[in-house]
Amino acid sequence: MVTGVTSLGLVRDELFATMEQAEQSLEHFIAERQNGTLLQQAVEAMHQVRGTLNLIELTGAELLAQELLDQATDIPAGAGEERDIQLSALSNALHVLRRYLENLDLHRQEMPELLLPAINDLRQAGGQAPLPESYFFSVRLDQVRQGAVAVKLPEGANxxxxxxxxxxxxxxxxxxxxxxxxxxxxxxxxxxxxxxxxxxxxxxxxxxxxxxxxxxxxxxxxxxxxxxxxxxxxxxxxxxxxxxxxxxxxxxxxxxxxxxxxxxxxxxxxxxxxxxxxxxxxxxxxLPFTDQLLEQEYQRLSGPGQAVMRSLSAAIFEELNSVKDMIDLIERGTAPVESFDSLHALLGKLAKTLAMVGLISPGNALQSQLPMVAGWSAAAPVEATELLKLADAVLYVEGMVAGLDSGERRHGRQAAEPGHEEGSFANHQLAEARIVVLDEAQAGLSMAKRAITAYLESNGEKLHLANVPVSLQAVRGGLWFLDQERAASLVGGCGDYIQRQMLETSAMPSEQMLETLADALTSLEYYLEGGAGMRRGFQTDVLDLAASSVRALGLQVAA
Structure with missing residues (x-):
């Protein structure tokens, strides 16, 4: 059975729905503490969440869910102010767990250390000893120091x-x-x-x-x-x-x-x-993280969830579109007189909003444009170079804000110095192209697996495989574009096997060989789901599994 990060997507919708139910029931119980039914509903939902996390073997998340369940079970109906700290810790821990799983689903990067602050807040609220920082750290302690020699003290020294x-x-x-x-x-x-x-x-x-x-x-x-x-x-x-x-x-x-x-x-x-x-x-x-990164990421987990960020992103995009409309009117020379003051005010408001949500660099990019825009008026035409500078800044901000609703906030985005936004925007566009290529590659591999299944179920009907070699060659080309030569070579090998051993011959490969081919494609699919080895913490040795399967098909594989 597939477990861990790769299996989260299989239970994602049901798991998040159950967590939302737990959060709502707990929130309502905090407001209506005599209603024991609400508390029981929250406990039952937490129990289901813990069971699901145990099933897919997400150790850190399961531990937090177990602490949630233990603390929630300890709270009686009608709990008074003496339980406020415990209830607050429960509410915060549920939020952190949801944000952690959202990020895990998006980035495929397990980092259970991020959950320790929430776990220890719960334990402290319940009067238990905190878990140590090294809880998820493994090391052999039986190693002996070699060659240690004590210093020789002067005669008479004590x-x-x-x-x-x-x-x-x-x-x-x-x-x-x-x-x-x-x-x-x-x-x-x-x-x-x-x-x-x-x-x-x-x-x-x-x-x-x-x-x-x-x-x-x-x-x-x-x-x-x-x-x-x-x-x-x-x-x-x-x-x-x-x-x-x-x-x-x-x-x-x-x-x-x-x-x-x-x-x-x-x-x-x-x-x-x-x-x-x-x-x-x-x-x-x-370790695959630094102390500063842990602190930064935990602050992110404590921040707004994806639903809030989607709403915020939509509001910011609406105002950015207004800015772009004003720039267009100014460039054409048809802007009303009041547009110049409105543009300056809107840019200042956006800069403050971006800074408040932690997007400091985009906020600074707009803030740096304010003195220039303050000098614009309907009395004199605006220089084309100045309009271009503002347009570059707006496009940079748009690119940085684009990730808010998908959980990409501050991930992989390089801050730009004011006046150099065009380079950062180009990098952002390249990153977006990479995501598109990866999505298309995953779709191509999924299609190939479905086609092989249909081929097997139809007792070797080649029509099901007609487009598979071409699709896999397209995937191969996309991986070459991403500098993933080894993965591209393995995908190409799978395509060659289908072409030569399944389409160009009359005999149908054995079921074992078809399973080996499916294993190779599945391993490659997992590799792509993890960002093609680019995200820290994802096990790139999954390519070794794919290579082993391709070799078993009788194909040459480069080391």
Missing amino acids: PDVLARRFRQAYQQGLLGFLRGAKVPSSLRMMLRALGGLERLYAEQPRGRLCWIGAAAIESQLDGQLLARKSRKQLFSRLDRELKLLLANTAYEAPRSLQKELLYLVALADSQGQRARELRDAFGMTA
Whole structure:
């Protein structure tokens, strides 16, 4: 059975309808708290959502749905003000889950880490301990440090006294970090202190925590990780462990603490010496996201849903069309006198609206045109170059706003410097062309699969396959246009097999060979659904599956 991102589309409509029912029932219950039926309807809908997410194996989304269900079940009918925080957390978590699934359906990119803030808000509202940042992070913790040599102390030096001084230095730096005062300096002080303990205990079991902790602080500093509350608590916990460490020569750090510290190393992808050493030792690769991206994406999840953005997009497009009409009248010399003031006012209003919804660059593009437009009047003709500059800015804004209603907000769009909007607009047009080509390629593969099914069911009626090789060659050409040579070659191989082994011969291929052909086309279809390997997080090794199937058909496949 197909699970995960690729199967979301199969249950999308029913899942979103059930989530909408849960949101509406919960919203009505918050207003009518004596109506236990509304609460029960919300709980039943959440139970159905959790079951669906479990079925398609979307782990992070299922975990959030389970937390929703647990918290909603805990709320009694007639809940008073003491449950307001819990109900607010439920409402917010439902919204975040819907937005996450909308983005997942669009971008095919699982990032369950985005759901942890909503999960922990729910758990906190219910009096439970939060899940750690590293909850979805996996790493083997049984790796041993190689070649560590302790520093030799001068004769008469007391290592215990020196260790206590290092811990005091760590505490001084930690205090500054907790207060947010001179954070880089505070982190450097913490790093020097842990580095000293690391060298002091390098050959002892307790030196392991100092080694990992120093790399984590180095990563926090070099990677400019956000000073989240969870990280302040983590480094405070590290200080408490240092106290135990100094008192016990056989001390071993808790595995949960080691994992949390290693997660920071993986997240920052620092080029510091300690971080590189740790990544090599533990076999860690850089995560497919940054700390800043997680924060940005979570803010997006907390923002308006697609329905709201569609309405906003429609309103902005209506005003952009009014701007374009005015520009057209001015260019023809037939604009009424009041059009110039109206155009200036409308551009200013649009610039503010765009800035409010987070489209800063498009807003700035219009804002930069205001001084020029303020100088226009019916008394003198407007320069053609000035009209062209405004038209370029409007087209750029139009391209940036076009993604609001499809969930593409700020995804893959490059901000343009005022006055250089034409280049960004051209890039946008190219991106739109790419989407069209991908859609057409997916349609061609789907058609080929349907034709093969019909061919099999009709016991080899070749008429069903007549147009398939031509369609697959068109798909192949589109993939070459997108610089997807390997995928194009595999599609071409499938087309050649159909032409030579199914159309030009009298014998019908075996059912096993037809299934192999269908597997190849299905793998290619999944690859295209994921954006042809261009979206981070999608498993491009699906092409290896397609290549394996094409080889099984007896065709040569390039590596």
